[in-house]
Amino acid sequence: MYKKILLPTDGSGYAEQEVDRVSRLLCDGGEVIILSVAGKITSSAFQRKNKIKKVNERLKREATEAVEHMKEMFDDSINVKTLVKTGFPAETINQVAEEEDVELIVISASGKSGLHKFLIGSVAEKVLKTAEIDVLLVHNN
Template sequence: MYKKILLPTDGSGYAEQEVDRVTKLIADDGEIIILSVAGKITSSAFQSRKKVKKVNQVLKKEAETAVSKMEKLFDPSLNVRTMVVTGFAAESINRVAEEEGADLIVISSSGKSGLHKFILGSVVEKVLKNAEIDVLLVHNN
């Protein structure tokens, strides 16, 4: 059993399988941290600061919605906390795991193909490669 599990989510439809795994692995007095990483874009010559700020607000709201949606899938008796950070997904996941003293990261692979697999797969691959703690990869089809 694990005392502290970090559960990153991007709001995809695979949350139920992840919740099931985490529920089986968490210690009775353990803590589950649901994390979503909001991307952040910066202004450029092609986009005004106002538009960039609005896009970043939308990205943060989507991340907040993702963690809230996943939190509702857990039994209320469990110790569940949500967290939203801004940054690059893989780096942020590993940084939060270290800062929070997590024992395990549970992350899913979507089983997609093509460009979608390349983009999402790179996050999972970087987390696996750089994590200093156990990582459980939940394969979803």
């Protein structure tokens, strides 16, 4: 049983399986930290600053909605904290794990898919390879 578990989410449809795993692994009085990492678009010669600002606001809003949605899936007896950060997902997940002194990261094996996943690679795989703590990779069907 773990006292503090980090549960990253990208808002994909696999949250139920992750919530179930975390609920069973958390010790009495433990804490779950739900994290969503919003990407950030930077300005370029081809994009107008106000358009970029709107995209970044939307990404942050979607990340906030994702953590709140997942939080609602937990039983009220479980201590749940939500965080939304901006950055590169795998690096940010590992940074938060260290800052929050968590014992386990529970992450989905598949989330974003298609071309997006192909272009940026698998966040779960990067976390698995670079984390300095235990990682539970939840396979989804």
